[in-house]
Amino acid sequence: xxxxYRYAIAYFAIFGALLLISGAILFVSKLGLSYESVSxxxxxxxxxxxxxxxxxxxxxxxxxxxxxxxxxxxxxGHFLLFSSKAQKHKAILPIKLLFIAAFLDIxxxxxxxxxxxxxxxxxxxxFLLLQLLGLYLLFVLFNNVxxxxxxxxxxx
Amino acid sequence: xxFTLVKDLKGDTLIRPLLGGLLAFILLFLSSDILLxxxxxGLNPTALEQTLFGNEEEYIEPVTEHFLLELMHSDIFFMMxxxxxxxxxxxxxxxNQSIRNFNIHTTMITALLTIIFLPLAYYLSKAFILPYIIxxxxxxILAIFMAxxxxxxxxxxxxxxx
Numbered sequence: 093x094x095x096x097y098r099y100a101i102a103y104f105a106i107f108g109a110l111l112l113i114s115g116a117i118l119f120v121s122k123l124g125l126s127y128e129s130v131s132x133x134x135x136x137x138x139x140x141x142x143x144x145x146x147x148x149x150x151x152x153x154x155x156x157x158x159x160x161x162x163x164x165x166x167x168x169g170h171f172l173l174f175s176s177k178a179q180k181h182k183a184i185l186p187i188k189l190l191f192i193a194a195f196l197d198i199x200x201x202x203x204x205x206x207x208x209x210x211x212x213x214x215x216x217x218x219f220l221l222l223q224l225l226g227l228y229l230l231f232v233l234f235n236n237v238x239x240x241x242x243x244x245x246x247x248x
Numbered sequence: 249x250x251f252t253l254v255k256d257l258k259g260d261t262l263i264r265p266l267l268g269g270l271l272a273f274i275l276l277f278l279s280s281d282i283l284l285x286x287x288x289x290g291l292n293p294t295a296l297e298q299t300l301f302g303n304e305e306e307y308i309e310p311v312t313e314h315f316l317l318e319l320m321h322s323d324i325f326f327m328m329x330x331x332x333x334x335x336x337x338x339x340x341x342x343x344n345q346s347i348r349n350f351n352i353h354t355t356m357i358t359a360l361l362t363i364i365f366l367p368l369a370y371y372l373s374k375a376f377i378l379p380y381i382i383x384x385x386x387x388x389i390l391a392i393f394m395a396x397x398x399x400x401x402x403x404x405x406x407x408x409x410x
């Protein structure tokens with residue numbers, strides 16, 4: 093692979109990590125990580141003058157995330173096609189789980205406002221899974237790219 | 249990323265207009281981003297300071313923490329996708345390795361600095377406002393240069409040594 097591509101992919105991994113971190117900060121500051129805080133965000137509370145979320149309002153956030161999350165996981169995962177067979181094999185499960193976690197993360201908001209309170213836990217778990225697996229995949233990608241850059245410099 | 253595997257980009261009748269269109273859209277995206285940010289948050293020290301911290305005399309409210317976080321979150325996504333695609337095209341078309349690597353590194357690093365300087369300006373000190381504006385313009389100008397250079401290499405034959 094071209095050395096300049098490796099640099100571009102390494103930067104992509106750094107941007108990806110920043111994207112996940114900024115998403116995590118937003119999630120924690122808006123929804124929180126407890127059952128009560130997530131419930132308050134979606135279902136509201138009359139005593140605290142907190143309005144419940146409407147399905148249409150949730151769709152406004154879900155729509156860009158559906159496109160962005162799918163694209164992000166695909167682009168990150170497809171770079172591992174250039175890695176070794178063992179690395180590729182290791183990445184299959186995290187990639188599948190990432191797609192499932194991203195889908196559940198988006199879907200659970202709608203189900204919570206429809207009254208399926210159990211999905212508050214699914215929301216929290218899928219979000220944490222998305223963050224951890226995303227960072228793991230980006231780390232694997234970054235590690236492979238840096239090794240490739242170092243190998244290329246040694247041999248040239 | 250199929251174009252990274254096609255040997256003769258200039259000779260390929262499908263890849264050439266495809267990359268040309270992509271680069272034209274990237275150019276439009278970059279220039280629109282400058283215009284939008286200039287209107288939305290301001291791209292001079294006075295305007296950006298008013299956006300971040302408000303102005304009591306002119307009854308301007310400061311932006312909320314959530315607004316800033318959402319702006320950065322969406323900016324990072326568009327930045328990473330645009331710069332990855334642009335760098336991959338540029339790396340394939342620019343034949344001079346040192347110029348190619350210098351441009352890719354500088355654009356990426358200045359883009360990363362904008363992500364660091366904006367929250368530093370909001371949470372820590374107003375002194376980071378000017379570095380944010382400088383790095384914002386720097387990565388946009390460099391990315392515009394990379395897009396124009398790629399278009400030049402793609403459509404002007406035998407001039408790819410520049």
